[in-house]
Amino acid sequence: MIKSAWIDRICTGAAALAALLAILLMFGEPLGLPKASASPGYASRLFNSSRVHTIDLQINDWGAFVENAGKEEYVPCTVEIDGEAFRQVGLRAKGNNSLRLTEEYGLSRYSLKLEFDQFIDGGNYYGLDKLSLDASFQDNSYLKTYMAYDMMAFMGVPTPLCSYAWVTVNGEDWGLFLAVEEPEEAFARRNFGKDFGQLYKPDYRSLKEENADVALKYIDGDPDSYPNIFENAKFKASEADRERLVEALRVLSTGENLESAVDVDEVLRYFTVQVFVMNWDSYLGRTGHNYFLYEEDGILRILPWDYNLSFGTYALGMTNPIKDSNVLINYPINTPAEGEVMRNRPLYHNLMKHDEYFARYHRYFDEFLSGYFENGRFEAVLRQTEKRIAPYVERDPTAFCSYEDHQLAVDTLEQVCLLRAQSARGQLEGKIPATIRGRQEQPEAGVDASAVSLAALGDFEDLEWAKEKQDAALETVLQKGAL
Template sequence: MTILSNDSARRAVETQMFSQRHGQISRLTFRLLAGTLALFALLTARAARPDAADQVFFREGVIPKLRIEISPPELARLNKDNRSFVRCTIREGDDFIYSEVGIHLKGAAGSFRPVGDRPALTLNFDKFREKQKFHGLDKLHLNNSVQDGSYLNEHLASVIFNAGGVPAPRVSHARVWLNGRDLGFYVLKEGFDSQFLANHFGSKAGNFYDGGFCADVDQRKDRKLGRGTNDQADLKALVAAAREPDLAKRAERLDQTLAIDQFLSLVAMEMMTAHWDGYARNRNNYRLYNHPAVNKLVFLPSGMDQLFGDPNFPVFDSMGGLVTSGLWQLPQTKLQYRDRVSHLLTNVFTAEFLTNEIARVHARVRPVLAEINEGAAKNFDNTTRDIQNRVLARIAGIQKQLGIQPMKPVTPGPNGVLKLAKWQAQVDAGEPKMADAADQAGVKSLEINLDKPSRVVASWRSRVLLDAGKYRFEGKVATKGVVPLKEPTGEGAGLRISGSSRPNQLSGDSDWKNVTFEFDVPAASTEVVLVCELRAEKGRAWFDLGSLQLVRQN
């Protein structure tokens, strides 16, 4: 299975799935889909800015060192009113100084800490100094992560929701000092502001509301952005649509006021991540944006620092919220929603995608925590393993609720050898030709063929569920004319497991050679993806099917 990295492609696949499954339900369904396509056309039409400073900052996972200095008069004002902006100066490393930055405290009952403790903070770089930005950002939050010792929940949520087509703030991390006092390690999160709206919707002109604390859409909202009279007519129209007693009319009115397809994805991912404190379950931690071009409200997720707590958290029931309840009473919704959960589980919420992301964040965060003290780094090792196990358990729990037979652990033979026969092609870059039964000099092989010179990253993959232990993945590999890519994950042709890099590599013209990759499985029932790959600009690679095997070494 290929993990889709392009939002437009993923949404196109999602829309195609939706249309094929429900093409005969009713003309109403097509009207819902047409409204959705209009909205997503606007979402996906926004300009791609891969080299923009904010894109680079989050893509590279920068972990800045921020020294915040608040003068005594400004600190006194902050202590008197901790939710109003005061001025501060921020030094980033030894190179950058930001002056006149707006700062105030943030956090609800569980995470709020006073300024003399380890406060969560909101920073606004252009609050008092026009056009000042931090790596292209106007506004960001520094979360103290007191409810998430792993520092991973908000990052994983951001990755999952954005990959699934629901805009969510991007996340990194930071070291923080306040007036010379070391506050330690923080989660750095992009703010909801006009820049966020422009990035995701191509417009910042619509009404943008904070959902409030455990407050449904029928309660008056704090409008953060918007033009004209704040009569909240768009919210009132949504409430009236959700309460319409005639179900046929309700469906039409909801289609006119709500981005239904996006809302289904938001609910699905809240429930799949066991986000018990979101809109679907608790009418909390959400924002609303009315895109003026389509005049439909879009729900946006927030406050996702307590996830994956219950592997059996219900995906299909126990939902609250006026909009959720009103929509779920429509006869077509439950089937559409079930399809959405299944689609996300297959294309986004996968063990490979999520464990790779966990490993990537661990690799960049651990050295920074080790600078604080080795105990913090070792604790992060433990919490990372814990959240990875909880993610895998959650995937199994969702599969069970969908009625999908979970994978069973494989058992090597008496000699510790497991032959590998089931392989699936995955192309991450380029357009190679993939053959699962090629004949290379009389040897039945998996083939990756770069028919035309280009940057190609492609592989054959096999998933196995393993018990704890030491393993060796091995097989014979041959190449012809391979010009390798020089990449940290690996060069040329070789073997590895997903989420790792490999020292083995074959390039140029090479006859059959035995290649090995050793790895440890730390816990029972761990899903491992075995990878036969080619990273090259040109050439061909073959992997001898009869030789590919897994050997348990202990």
């Protein structure tokens, strides 16, 4: 029999161990321990990016789904991910211009959303509530979004997880898509812990309107003046949540005490990559959208989203497009948009007015170029990923381009990024103008990018070419009939 003194010691030791464990759980993150939510089950499964996964969409009437895709209405389906089935998952098409143009050109390869809790309360994929399947619209390389997210993650910006997936419909091949973690509850928990703040996806109703709230401009103190933010809240926002965000916008508008309203350090790292990838279908472009806004304790952070038109290719969809690769690849890093746009983008403009923040932005650009490009990391990631997906791209039945065009696009993307890095380095060192005015005064200055054709990354001609191929793939699926 154990003596009572030993029992007391054992109990005392157990209590002390329990207390220590509680302290580690509460305060372990500052000590270097990962958050309990930092590695959810889905991260090591579907979002293990070292291989191409499989996703089978099992749906009764795929023809009706494609025909009605433009309505963006959820329909139930069974989704089999790497051989494991999940039933009653919500499926719909996604996108803005990509969805509209896919429909206009009579194509059937839409980007998709899968929402696991759309029809089943609490439904999830190992903790994930929603993911998207990116169709690589106007991205013949299949790599623009993947590489942009890798750059953001390298700079320490909270970034959606992503990996490639071979998608089939009712067992028939449909194509290679990029699976992306949608920023909702699981994303917020993974990045910000269980007591996460509020998440919004500001978006315009019409480009003909001012959309000041999407630009994060302060309008007045009434939260109802910001419908494009609060009507796009990912979680139900309380009155206190709304008031905190509006107050943060007010402080941002003054240009003073910005660290009381903005996570300045993280925002500067975000803009380092955002400016580098020349994405004008974004906060720094005329649309002003394609970002997520995170608010916690009155502090704002901007998060990355949607890069299929990055690396200068959004210009291909403009009314008066800039097609000169010398202009685009040497685009200034200090004034990455025209003055009319910059003055209406306070989250960039008002930070860059401060010498301290401006200098820190340049330091981050230097760290990004030296750590991601000048040591070979970029080329290694690009080529390893291309090697992994190449066999799937070659047999993709709904591809927007031929395999040869894909190979050209990968080479072009590599060339664009390396030249862009060379230009950015020259701008940091004062050898190349880093402002729009400077470029106008010295148009001949900059790296020579005249041999680069940005259209090789994806253009409207590809959409016309793809129709016959996608029609054939759709017919193959339809011939199999309903489940």
